[in-house]
Amino acid sequence: MRKIVLASKSPRRRELLSGFVDDFEIISDDSEEVIEEGITPEETVQRLAMQKARNVSEKSDAEALVIGADTVVFIDGKILGKPANRAEASEMLHMLSGRDHHVCTGIAIIDNETQKSYCGFERTVVHFRHLTDDEIIKYINTGEPMDKAGAYGIQNIGALFVENIKGDYFNVVGLPLCKLGQVLKEEFGYELF
Numbered sequence: 001m002r003k004i005v006l007a008s009k010s011p012r013r014r015e016l017l018s019g020f021v022d023d024f025e026i027i028s029d030d031s032e033e034v035i036e037e038g039i040t041p042e043e044t045v046q047r048l049a050m051q052k053a054r055n056v057s058e059k060s061d062a063e064a065l066v067i068g069a070d071t072v073v074f075i076d077g078k079i080l081g082k083p084a085n086r087a088e089a090s091e092m093l094h095m096l097s098g099r100d101h102h103v104c105t106g107i108a109i110i111d112n113e114t115q116k117s118y119c120g121f122e123r124t125v126v127h128f129r130h131l132t133d134d135e136i137i138k139y140i141n142t143g144e145p146m147d148k149a150g151a152y153g154i155q156n157i158g159a160l161f162v163e164n165i166k167g168d169y170f171n172v173v174g175l176p177l178c179k180l181g182q183v184l185k186e187e188f189g190y191e192l193f
Contacts, residue, residue, distance in 0.1 A: 007056035007068040020192040045106030053108035073150025075101040092151040098130040122176035124167030
């Protein structure tokens with residue numbers, strides 16, 4: 001089996017990948033993630049995922065397959081990253097309340113052995129029910145929104161706000177498993193099962 005390296009410090013991505021790969025290495029890329037003006041969310045996540053994969057590729061074994069990923073939430077053309085503070089988290093949750101938004105994850109894979117690379121993305125539409133001011137305050141008080149794009153996590157308390165989704169649930173968590181499995185198999189000859 002090829003060595004897999006996950007270029008992410010996200011505990012959610014680590015947990016998802018561990019369901020399919022028994023032994024993989026985690027090397028996080030600590031370079032600054034800059035969201036450039038004038039490019040689409042899809043272009044943004046692909047660029048950032050490839051940035052992570054390239055930076056980690058340079059630090060990993062010569063035979064490794066390096067996987068980088070980046071996720072953003074966007075609504076009305078505005079990218080919602082991780083909130084910097086409680087006020088920003090509140091603003092984001094009010095913006096999402098009662099509406100559809102998009103979650104986009106870029107995936108980049110680099111085969112260190114052959115130097116072959118892939119970059120693509122997955123998009124999921126998420127609909128929030130209407131949230132009360134009290135619910136938003138209580139949710140922020142849990143601390144859960146503070147390290148998540150769009151100020152919520154679908155896999156925990158934030159699930160209580162999601163009325164429906166169209167697309168890959170795991171994409172919203174941070175790693176679109178269906179797409180990842182297909183790309184690894186078709187492009188790199190690596191099967192997750």
